[in-house]
Amino acid sequence: MTLTGQSFIAGQWRGNADNGQFFAFCPQTNERHHQPFFNADSGDLDAGILAAQRAFKTYRRVPYSQRAAFLRKIGEEILALGDGLIETTMLETGLPRARLEGERMRTVNQLNAFAAVLEADLAPLALTRQDAADPDRAPVPKPATELRYLPVGVVAVFGASNFPYAFSTLGGDTAAALAAGCPVIVKSHTAHPGTSELMTRAIEQAIRDCQMPDGVFSMIQGTDYALSHQLVGAADVKAVGFTGSLNVAKALFETIHQREEVIPLYGELGSVNPQIILPDYADEQGNVLAKSLAQSLLMGNGQFCTSPGLWLIPHGQTEFESSAMSAINAAPSDTLLTPRILDSFNKAMVALKHNAHVDLLASGEQSQAFHANAHLFACEAEDFIQDASLHEEVFGPSALIVRYRDEAQLLRVVEQLEGQLTASVHATKAEMAVQETLLDELSYKVGRLIFGQMPTGVEVCCSMNHGGPYPSSTDVRSTSVGTQAMTRFLRPLCVQS
Amino acid sequence: MTLTGQSFIAGQWRGNADNGQFFAFCPQTNERHHQPFFNADSGDLDAGILAAQRAFKTYRRVPYSQRAAFLRKIGEEILALGDGLIETTMLETGLPRARLEGERMRTVNQLNAFAAVLEADLAPLALTRQDAADPDRAPVPKPATELRYLPVGVVAVFGASNFPYAFSTLGGDTAAALAAGCPVIVKSHTAHPGTSELMTRAIEQAIRDCQMPDGVFSMIQGTDYALSHQLVGAADVKAVGFTGSLNVAKALFETIHQREEVIPLYGELGSVNPQIILPDYADEQGNVLAKSLAQSLLMGNGQFCTSPGLWLIPHGQTEFESSAMSAINAAPSDTLLTPRILDSFNKAMVALKHNAHVDLLASGEQSQAFHANAHLFACEAEDFIQDASLHEEVFGPSALIVRYRDEAQLLRVVEQLEGQLTASVHATKAEMAVQETLLDELSYKVGRLIFGQMPTGVEVCCSMNHGGPYPSSTDVRSTSVGTQAMTRFLRPLCVQS
Numbered sequence: 001m002t003l004t005g006q007s008f009i010a011g012q013w014r015g016n017a018d019n020g021q022f023f024a025f026c027p028q029t030n031e032r033h034h035q036p037f038f039n040a041d042s043g044d045l046d047a048g049i050l051a052a053q054r055a056f057k058t059y060r061r062v063p064y065s066q067r068a069a070f071l072r073k074i075g076e077e078i079l080a081l082g083d084g085l086i087e088t089t090m091l092e093t094g095l096p097r098a099r100l101e102g103e104r105m106r107t108v109n110q111l112n113a114f115a116a117v118l119e120a121d122l123a124p125l126a127l128t129r130q131d132a133a134d135p136d137r138a139p140v141p142k143p144a145t146e147l148r149y150l151p152v153g154v155v156a157v158f159g160a161s162n163f164p165y166a167f168s169t170l171g172g173d174t175a176a177a178l179a180a181g182c183p184v185i186v187k188s189h190t191a192h193p194g195t196s197e198l199m200t201r202a203i204e205q206a207i208r209d210c211q212m213p214d215g216v217f218s219m220i221q222g223t224d225y226a227l228s229h230q231l232v233g234a235a236d237v238k239a240v241g242f243t244g245s246l247n248v249a250k251a252l253f254e255t256i257h258q259r260e261e262v263i264p265l266y267g268e269l270g271s272v273n274p275q276i277i278l279p280d281y282a283d284e285q286g287n288v289l290a291k292s293l294a295q296s297l298l299m300g301n302g303q304f305c306t307s308p309g310l311w312l313i314p315h316g317q318t319e320f321e322s323s324a325m326s327a328i329n330a331a332p333s334d335t336l337l338t339p340r341i342l343d344s345f346n347k348a349m350v351a352l353k354h355n356a357h358v359d360l361l362a363s364g365e366q367s368q369a370f371h372a373n374a375h376l377f378a379c380e381a382e383d384f385i386q387d388a389s390l391h392e393e394v395f396g397p398s399a400l401i402v403r404y405r406d407e408a409q410l411l412r413v414v415e416q417l418e419g420q421l422t423a424s425v426h427a428t429k430a431e432m433a434v435q436e437t438l439l440d441e442l443s444y445k446v447g448r449l450i451f452g453q454m455p456t457g458v459e460v461c462c463s464m465n466h467g468g469p470y471p472s473s474t475d476v477r478s479t480s481v482g483t484q485a486m487t488r489f490l491r492p493l494c495v496q497s
Numbered sequence: 498m499t500l501t502g503q504s505f506i507a508g509q510w511r512g513n514a515d516n517g518q519f520f521a522f523c524p525q526t527n528e529r530h531h532q533p534f535f536n537a538d539s540g541d542l543d544a545g546i547l548a549a550q551r552a553f554k555t556y557r558r559v560p561y562s563q564r565a566a567f568l569r570k571i572g573e574e575i576l577a578l579g580d581g582l583i584e585t586t587m588l589e590t591g592l593p594r595a596r597l598e599g600e601r602m603r604t605v606n607q608l609n610a611f612a613a614v615l616e617a618d619l620a621p622l623a624l625t626r627q628d629a630a631d632p633d634r635a636p637v638p639k640p641a642t643e644l645r646y647l648p649v650g651v652v653a654v655f656g657a658s659n660f661p662y663a664f665s666t667l668g669g670d671t672a673a674a675l676a677a678g679c680p681v682i683v684k685s686h687t688a689h690p691g692t693s694e695l696m697t698r699a700i701e702q703a704i705r706d707c708q709m710p711d712g713v714f715s716m717i718q719g720t721d722y723a724l725s726h727q728l729v730g731a732a733d734v735k736a737v738g739f740t741g742s743l744n745v746a747k748a749l750f751e752t753i754h755q756r757e758e759v760i761p762l763y764g765e766l767g768s769v770n771p772q773i774i775l776p777d778y779a780d781e782q783g784n785v786l787a788k789s790l791a792q793s794l795l796m797g798n799g800q801f802c803t804s805p806g807l808w809l810i811p812h813g814q815t816e817f818e819s820s821a822m823s824a825i826n827a828a829p830s831d832t833l834l835t836p837r838i839l840d841s842f843n844k845a846m847v848a849l850k851h852n853a854h855v856d857l858l859a860s861g862e863q864s865q866a867f868h869a870n871a872h873l874f875a876c877e878a879e880d881f882i883q884d885a886s887l888h889e890e891v892f893g894p895s896a897l898i899v900r901y902r903d904e905a906q907l908l909r910v911v912e913q914l915e916g917q918l919t920a921s922v923h924a925t926k927a928e929m930a931v932q933e934t935l936l937d938e939l940s941y942k943v944g945r946l947i948f949g950q951m952p953t954g955v956e957v958c959c960s961m962n963h964g965g966p967y968p969s970s971t972d973v974r975s976t977s978v979g980t981q982a983m984t985r986f987l988r989p990l991c992v993q994s
Contacts, residue, residue, distance in 0.1 A: 057937075060937075060941075061937060126623040126624075127623075129959045129960035129981070130960050131956070131958040131959060131960045131961075140954060142956065143947075143950055143956065145956060145958060145960040145961060146960055147959075147960040147961075147962060147981070150940060150941060152973065152974075153941075253754075253759060257750075257754045260967075261967040261968070262750060262967075262971065264974075440554075440557075440558060441554075443647060443990055444557075444647060444650075446990070447989070447990065447991065448990070448991040448992075448993060449990060449991070449992050449993070450993045450994070451992075451993065451994040452994065453640055453993060453994070457637060459628070459639065459640065459642055459993075461628040461642060462626045462628060462644075463626035463627050463628045463642040463643055463644040463991060464628075464642060464644075464991055465644060465989040465990060465991035466991075467989075470757075470758040470759075471758070474759065476649065476988045477649075477761075477987075477988045477989070479989060479991075484626070484644070484989070490974075491973045491974045492944070492962040492964075492974070492976060492981070493940055493943070493944065493945070493946060493962060494944065494945040494946070494960060494961055494962035494963075494976075495945075495946050495948075496945060496946070496947045496948065496950060496956075497947070497948040497949065497950070
């Protein structure tokens with residue numbers, strides 16, 4: 001599809017080569033694209049923020065039913081982009097068609113889920129609280145009080161490269177913020193700027209058709225980090241939705257800390273998603289489980305934030321290990337999302353191969369020099385405990401088996417873990433029943449505790465939690481997936497009369 | 498009552514004069530007390546934090562019914578301290594007996610309210626979310642998911658001088674944290690260390706009787722700010738409840754920002770609590786309203802965080818103004834909580850008297866040199882808009898009348914306001930009906946919007962919100978009063994199976 005390369009500022013497409021330009025990269029050909037994207041300047045961003053704050057005063061008063069219709073319309077317009085959207089994203093991300101079609105539907109469903117919450121007058125969020133007046137109470141009468149919820153204000157959204165629809169321009173954070181009544185300014189991810197432009201066209205049409213205020217949505221293209229810092233430092237911006245790396249989150253935190261008013265940064269950062277496999281279950285199901293884990297690991301070539309990167313298994317599970325090795329050895333290599341991610345992955349593989357306490361158990365064939373191939377490593381629990389470098393997430397198709405000797409050692413490994421988005425426990429019923437301490441300890445390490453299932457696949461539902469203790473996210477109190485995500489952009493108001 | 502002057506570290510009373518000592522001050526005599534309190538050292542605090550983290554692993558698993566019994570027992574033990582508590586606090590704060598007896602009961606009721614939430618299995622918080630499994634869903638089966646809530650970990654509490662019971666050692670934040678399952682470390686307020694020691698005895702007894710882990714509560718005495726920073730900087734501390742000034746909150750934020758994991762600081766800071774008085778209502782009720790406002794202002798000699806410090810009235814309300822002036826002129830002077838508060842108040846009075854745009858309308862007699870007497874000032878709306886110094890809270894018995902010329906000017910004043918804990922609107926029904934824009938604007942400035950009532954008196958109920966946009970609090974999403982306060986110390990966990 002034809003692209004302008006411009007930013008979308010409160011209803012206007014703006015930008016030219018004056019402020020520099022950049023290009024997306026095509027992982028499948030390992031070459032950059034020809035379409036230029038123009039760096040927005042600080043004046044563009046200021047205009048977007050000003051318009052967003054103006055729009056807030058209107059948009060926050062739009063009745064829920066109209067806000068819901070707007071969200072549904074955005075979804076329709078995404079679908080109306082047709083195959084051009086999918087093809088553009090395939091070129092920019094290297095992700096396969098089927099995966100992107102699924103993700104597109106998930107993104108539309110997400111918008112519709114928030115619309116349904118609005119249509120039900122927020123009832124599914126169960127936020128309402130009321131206390132009746134008691135004029136006869138002594139020594140002073142009791143007033144009537146009611147708890148309502150207001151949108152916090154303008155929201156800045158930073159999308160992720162690995163979910164170009166569901167966690168990007170019109171993804172979860174944008175949908176949640178718009179549902180809450182907050183205007184949104186998206187800093188487009190430079191890995192898929194064309195996708196971002198097309199998505200912006202979808203919301204542009206929806207804004208027009210639903211007669212929403214122009215400033216309710218802006219999208220900024222640009223490679224200059226200063227834009228991101230300008231955005232999170234702006235006084236009118238009241239919350240930040242972010243999906244990305246710990247280092248970038250820390251840099252944004254620095255700027256946020258300089259503000260007069262410190263605002264929440266909802267950063268969903270990453271996780272090794274430990275898989276806890278207990279002995280009896282490993283004996284009974286090791287073969288099947290190993291294949292499932294390998295399959296889960298290889299989804300999106302290991303680029304899911306819920307990818308199972310750490311497998312804790314009892315010593316001596318040769319069948320489990322050989323089954324896992326077969327699956328990894330047979331895995332075809334594939335591209336990663338960006339050259340930078342590929343570079344980080346390659347460096348991590350070199351470091352693991354040179355780590356004296358780590359063995360490479362299996363690796364898939366690398367069919368192209370710029371592909372990432374699957375790797376399976378193994379180490380002893382004691383070495384894992386000692387070596388903090390092994391606790392870090394490797395973004396890409398790599399997993400580490402940690403062999404533990406007994407329950408006490410397993411518990412010690414779990415105690416050493418940093419905060420995680422998820423952990424899975426694979427155990428027989430009998431094993432589960434006696435692991436109260438392990439499960440308790442694990443609960444306090446994760447945002448989602450999974451029994452007998454893979455961590456990949458995050459349901460969009462009212463009881464989902466996608467987040468977790470630091471450093472898996474920067475705000476353990478909040479989810480970025482599911483209808484509860486709306487509450488991160490709401491705040492209470494007590495009305496007393 | 499006999500006091501030790503020591504800190505309470507995980508079941509042990511510790512401290513002596515080696516690390517320096519300090520004394521409470523008696524506002525009524527304007528002299529310091531003779532009882533020494535010993536500065537805790539960093540080793541004491543470290544021991545308390547370590548014990549708290551250990552206790553967390555036990556306390557978080559205590560069944561809700563036992564946790565509720567513990568909270569109720571704390572309340573019983575507070576009452577069992579008898580009149581000695583009241584007398585000690587009267588000496589340390591200068592607050593009158595009736596006020597303190599009322600506050601003590603409120604503090605006990607607060608503990609019992611959280612106990613009731615626990616006894617109802619958290620049902621009043623309406624946190625539970627469940628989604629049923631659908632094994633037949635295509636393309637992948639839907640898992641069963643359930644949202645649960647876990648305590649965040651060890652909580653640091655900094656109490657306020659103006660509510661030595663309800664917002665201090667065993668006040669709202671401590672009660673909410675203990676209810677949530679979080680151990681608490683209180684940095685005792687240096688204005689009422691004896692009160693804090695007695696309150697700590699109450700919880701010491703409750704811990705023993707209910708067989709709770711020792712580390713579940715520690716209380717630190719000391720004047721060295723380094724202790725406060727050590728506390729909020731400790732890795733095991735996961736949230737901070739704070740009631741006090743913006744400057745102290747900012748200093749604590751600096752230390753929190755240096756942490757690897759940034760944690761929430763729930764700071765309840767202050768507010769001028771604007772009173773919006775519309776013309777017809779002023780004409781009809783001005784006389785009565787002026788007396789009510791003066792009475793509300795004079796509660797606790799103006800030292801309530803919800804004290805009505807800013808009265809927006811139409812021009813020409815001579816009856817309202819003269820009625821208010823009479824009430825203020827007749828007000829007896831009284832002590833303030835600390836010499837520092839008195840000093841700040843006196844400086845603010847000098848600044849207002851020297852402000853060329855501000856008139857002193859009335860002042861009460863000052864019967865002692867160390868008393869604060871009530872002051873009522875007035876200025877024009879335009880001058881108020883121009884002069885940001887007039888927007889600041891004066892802690893003590895002072896209010897500023899701002900005279901507006903028309904609705905447009907009133908709206909501009911409201912638009913200029915900073916975030917507030919509360920605002921009250923005093924209007925006839927007919928006036929209220931046509932003020933949609935004003936009410937909308939005001940809603941986004943406050944945490945509690947009040948119709949026709951005084952801001953003082955914060956109900957402890959499930960629909961209360963005590964907090965507000967910055968700088969009235971540091972986290973607009975959270976309340977420090979009412980049973981919802983428990984949620985500030987909880988975080989979600991999704992359990993999937």
